[in-house]
Amino acid sequence: MPPLVVILRTERGVRVENVEKILSNRINNVGEEQYLVRWRTQTKTQRPPLSWHGLSELSRCLELVQDYLEVKLYSSSCRKRKSPDDDDNHDAERISPAERRLKRESRASSTVSSSSNSSLSPSLHHMPHNEFPEIKIYNGVFDEINGYIVARCASTPDMDHVNIHDVPTAQMLAIARRSSTRQAEELIRAEIIRRLRLLSGPKVHLINTYDSSSPCLRFQFITEYVLREGVIKLDPATTVGCQKCSPHMGRDIGCEYTKKCDCLEYAAVDENRLTAEEKELYKYIKKHGGDTTGLPKKFPYYAEGTKRAKTGCLVPFYLKSRNPIYECNDNCKCGRDCRNKNVQFGRRMELEIFKTKSRGWGLRCRKDLREGEFVDTYRGEVITDKEATRREESGGKSKASYLYSLDKFAETEGIPQEEIYVVDGEFMGGPTKFMNHSCEPNCRQYTVSYNKHDAKIYDIAFFACRDIPAMEELTFDYLDKDEEDEDGDEQSESQPGEDAVPCLCGAKKCRKWLWT
Numbered sequence: 001m002p003p004l005v006v007i008l009r010t011e012r013g014v015r016v017e018n019v020e021k022i023l024s025n026r027i028n029n030v031g032e033e034q035y036l037v038r039w040r041t042q043t044k045t046q047r048p049p050l051s052w053h054g055l056s057e058l059s060r061c062l063e064l065v066q067d068y069l070e071v072k073l074y075s076s077s078c079r080k081r082k083s084p085d086d087d088d089n090h091d092a093e094r095i096s097p098a099e100r101r102l103k104r105e106s107r108a109s110s111t112v113s114s115s116s117n118s119s120l121s122p123s124l125h126h127m128p129h130n131e132f133p134e135i136k137i138y139n140g141v142f143d144e145i146n147g148y149i150v151a152r153c154a155s156t157p158d159m160d161h162v163n164i165h166d167v168p169t170a171q172m173l174a175i176a177r178r179s180s181t182r183q184a185e186e187l188i189r190a191e192i193i194r195r196l197r198l199l200s201g202p203k204v205h206l207i208n209t210y211d212s213s214s215p216c217l218r219f220q221f222i223t224e225y226v227l228r229e230g231v232i233k234l235d236p237a238t239t240v241g242c243q244k245c246s247p248h249m250g251r252d253i254g255c256e257y258t259k260k261c262d263c264l265e266y267a268a269v270d271e272n273r274l275t276a277e278e279k280e281l282y283k284y285i286k287k288h289g290g291d292t293t294g295l296p297k298k299f300p301y302y303a304e305g306t307k308r309a310k311t312g313c314l315v316p317f318y319l320k321s322r323n324p325i326y327e328c329n330d331n332c333k334c335g336r337d338c339r340n341k342n343v344q345f346g347r348r349m350e351l352e353i354f355k356t357k358s359r360g361w362g363l364r365c366r367k368d369l370r371e372g373e374f375v376d377t378y379r380g381e382v383i384t385d386k387e388a389t390r391r392e393e394s395g396g397k398s399k400a401s402y403l404y405s406l407d408k409f410a411e412t413e414g415i416p417q418e419e420i421y422v423v424d425g426e427f428m429g430g431p432t433k434f435m436n437h438s439c440e441p442n443c444r445q446y447t448v449s450y451n452k453h454d455a456k457i458y459d460i461a462f463f464a465c466r467d468i469p470a471m472e473e474l475t476f477d478y479l480d481k482d483e484e485d486e487d488g489d490e491q492s493e494s495q496p497g498e499d500a501v502p503c504l505c506g507a508k509k510c511r512k513w514l515w516t
């Protein structure tokens with residue numbers, strides 16, 4: 001009986017959850033890129049189904065093709081992140097010596113295009129595509145259900161069986177090295193660009209002048225937080241707005257008449273504007289605690305007319321301090337044009353996600369930014385502290401770089417550690433996910449609250465902390481220090497831990513390690 005191998009037609013698809021891994025690549029006789037799929041099986045087997053597929057069938061598995069390409073082509077220039085459900089041990093068990101060799105060889109090679117690899121044996125190097133030896137993989141019985149290809153392990157004794165430890169074979173590796181993966185790279189890039197186009201607001205571009213890689217496909221662009229299990233945000237209807245203000249109050253610009261604005265109740269007191277009597281009162285409040293309602297507050301943003309070019313930029317008081325910014329909200333009486341509304345309207349500039357020389361992807365802006373100008377917020381899944389610990393422990397050291405604790409008010413509001421929420425931007429987020437660290441950054445992160453009664457959920461917003469020329473990389477300090485810590489801002493003497501990541505920011509005052 002002949003082997004039960006169904007010839008696969010191109011219009012059918014392979015579901016990502018049915019694929020364990022992509023093992024190799026080749027070009028078929030008509031110049032089509034094909035990828036060798038190892039199918040997922042219920043139980044571990046020496047002979048899981050294996051089959052070759054063109055990219056049209058793999059359009060739902062592009063992240064797995066990208067994983068394969070990262071190991072094959074880019075592992076020396078781009079750190080691979082793992083998906084949360086990546087079963088490492090299972091994988092380690094199944095990794096074949098040939099795969100290990102492929103990983104090692106691809107790391108050693110800095111060449112991106114496999115066709116320019118000079119380490120190939122001369123005979124294969126000069127072999128035209130249609131003379132590649134056919135590699136038959138007959139481990140699976142294939143079927144089609146609702147337009148999807150499905151595979152199961154073959155049980156027929158006369159089927160050619162291949163042991164997973166023998167795949168990819170040395171011959172496959174040699175062919176893979178010289179086979180172009182350009183079609184897959186272009187498809188992956190097109191998918192990222194498609195997702196970026198769906199983002200609301202000004203365009204976000206993708207630029208790579210170093211290699212042909214794209215940002216990880218296991219990432220969803222979002223513009224709002226995604227709240228996960230156990231995270232409770234106060235209903236927006238319960239958000240208290242300022243009731244004594246109006247659109248034409250004070251200086252005809254709304255809540256800048258800060259003594260009245262309820263939203264600014266908890267904002268920093270403007271000590272320069274206190275009367276002698278108020279000064280006494282404020283001294284008392286600082287010592288014993290109490291209500292600062294009715295005292296003038298620091299307004300966060302430049303108003304129109306004061307410094308025209310700076311309209312809407314953060315004023316130096318906030319820029320240089322770590323005071324939270326309290327913006328007005330939809331329940332306020334001040335109206336939409338209130339100057340105390342800024343971050344809530346979102347990003348207003350085009351950005352570029354670009355490939356850096358040594359730090360993966362980075363972010364930059366196409367126009368000059370002024371000191372104090374709002375760039376964008378940090379977005380992600382909002383998770384509980386317990387879930388963050390679980391994710392951190394399962395994700396390894398790279399995980400820490402995407403977790404952001406919403407602990408600004410924890411001390412003042414007495415929120416215990418286990419009740420603090422954490423933003424995880426690894427798998428969902430905005431373009432700011434790509435902002436790299438610098439020990440001498442040009443941006444800084446600020447707390448922005450729209451509901452002064454919700455101390456657990458607020459925005460993290462990036463503002464330019466100095467004028468930034470167009471196309472300069474946007475960076476911030478991953479160690480979000482408070483003012484007190486910054487006073488002795490000498491270079492850290494602390495010894496880096498075992499997992500420390502060398503800092504490549506290139507600043508004169510570089511502290512040498514991330515998070516030190």
Ligand SMILES: C[S@@+](CC[C@H](N)C(=O)[O-])C[C@H]1O[C@@H](n2cnc3c(N)ncnc32)[C@H](O)[C@@H]1O
Nearest residue numbers: 359360361401433434435436437502503504505
């Ligand atoms: C939030 S991500 C930034 C975006 C990242 N470059 C990417 O390609 O996805 C943080 C990671 O970027 C890298 N990174 C950021 N700043 C760096 C720096 N100054 N030196 C070395 N690596 C840096 C580190 O791998 C870090 O874990």
